[in-house]
Amino acid sequence: MVETTAYFNADVVIIGGGIAGLATAYYLSQKQNLQIILLEKDSIPNPNNSSYGDERMYRRMYSNEYLSELQEESLKEWKTLETQHDCQLLRQNGLLFYGEAWDEETIEGSIPGARRVMEKKGIPFEALNAEQLQERWPMRPKPDFVGLFESTAGMVWSAQAIELFRSQAETNGVSIRTGEETVSLNVISSDSVEIKTRSGNTFLANQVVLTAGAWTNDLLSSFTTPLNLEIWPMLWGHYRVEETLRDRFPQWFCFQQEKPDSNDGGLYYGFPCHTPETSLIKVGIDWCPPELRTKTMSTFVREPNSE
Numbered sequence: 113m114v115e116t117t118a119y120f121n122a123d124v125v126i127i128g129g130g131i132a133g134l135a136t137a138y139y140l141s142q143k144q145n146l147q148i149i150l151l152e153k154d155s156i157p158n159p160n161n162s163s164y165g166d167e168r169m170y171r172r173m174y175s176n177e178y179l180s181e182l183q184e185e186s187l188k189e190w191k192t193l194e195t196q197h198d199c200q201l202l203r204q205n206g207l208l209f210y211g212e213a214w215d216e217e218t219i220e221g222s223i224p225g226a227r228r229v230m231e232k233k234g235i236p237f238e239a240l241n242a243e244q245l246q247e248r249w250p251m252r253p254k255p256d257f258v259g260l261f262e263s264t265a266g267m268v269w270s271a272q273a274i275e276l277f278r279s280q281a282e283t284n285g286v287s288i289r290t291g292e293e294t295v296s297l298n299v300i301s302s303d304s305v306e307i308k309t310r311s312g313n314t315f316l317a318n319q320v321v322l323t324a325g326a327w328t329n330d331l332l333s334s335f336t337t338p339l340n341l342e343i344w345p346m347l348w349g350h351y352r353v354e355e356t357l358r359d360r361f362p363q364w365f366c367f368q369q370e371k372p373d374s375n376d377g378g379l380y381y382g383f384p385c386h387t388p389e390t391s392l393i394k395v396g397i398d399w400c401p402p403e404l405r406t407k408t409m410s411t412f413v414r415e416p417n418s419e
């Protein structure tokens with residue numbers, strides 16, 4: 113077989129076609145007259161990346177004030193997108209934080225921390241005790257559980273957002289190349305980077321945007337200090353609920369303290385049923401056993417060793 117090598121020039125090359133790379137392509141293609149190429153090693157959408165799936169939560173209920181403010185800004189952008197493209201990307205169904213109220217931050221924050229930020233910023237919320245939680249939703253709170261409900265939170269239809277960013281970026285002239293894995297980045301000068309891909313192509317760009325998610329260190333480590341990443345495999349599934357409970361599940365996040373001895377991280381989340389014909393809710397675990405955590409994707413495994 114004869115291999116052919118092609119050369120391409122661009123103002124900007126974006127590496128990675130998850131939601132970050134596609135949103136970058138969309139916004140860059142709108143604001144400036146640039147020649148843009150996006151390289152994705154797999155497909156779009158990509159079942160192996162972090163962006164895959166129908167929905168993602170959005171909230172202002174953070175323990176970190178900056179994240180709460182960032183959410184407020186991004187919500188304006190999501191609403192502008194909906195108006196500009198006449199589509200629905202958001203569903204404002206509220207979010208329930210419930211569980212133990214110990215005052216220590218987890219990867220998702222904490223109930224007391226989120227309450228402090230919402231009080232300080234004047235974000236409306238309801239505070240509930242275990243009895244009130246049980247009356248209102250079909251969860252089974254322990255007696256010491258408390259809850260916070262932020263009615264202005266909700267979900268982004270992320271698969272639809274990905275398709276919107278992809279199609280609009282292409283319409284605006286972005287060249288999106290799937291199956292094109294970047295294998296090396298070579299900084300030639302302050303405004304010139306050479307990118308080589310596994311298929312033998314070479315791209316010369318004035319600027320590179322690296323949106324490779326969990327794979328970032330695999331590319332960075334050849335020319336700069338890698339980021340201090342910890343990569344976790346994440347597990348979620350769809351569960352059928354009784355028909356009578358179908359419309360009663362909220363979007364929720366449950367906080368309990370980690371119990372390392374029983375391999376229980378204590379953090380769980382769920383989405384309400386939005387397919388009435390199937391009565392399915394989505395439930396995920398926001399934790400992974402320490403032995404599955406890695407620094408780079410080259411050592412990543414999706415399942416523990418069966419032995």
Ligand SMILES: Cc1cc2nc3c(=O)[nH]c(=O)nc-3n(C[C@H](O)[C@H](O)[C@H](O)COP(=O)(O)OP(=O)(O)OC[C@H]3O[C@@H](n4cnc5c(N)ncnc54)[C@H](O)[C@@H]3O)c2cc1C
Binds near residue numbers: 295324
């Ligand atoms: C199960 C789960 C639930 C989540 N829930 C929420 C939520 O409710 N709310 C929320 O805000 N966030 C949530 N997140 C986080 C959010 O989904 C991620 O932060 C986001 O999707 C990251 O997008 P990304 O584009 O940076 O990375 P990715 O989606 O991982 O995309 C990176 C892409 O780069 C490509 N790539 C990598 N290396 C190369 C290379 N060498 N050459 C070419 N292409 C390459 C990969 O193939 C991949 O497609 C969740 C994440 C997971 C996994």
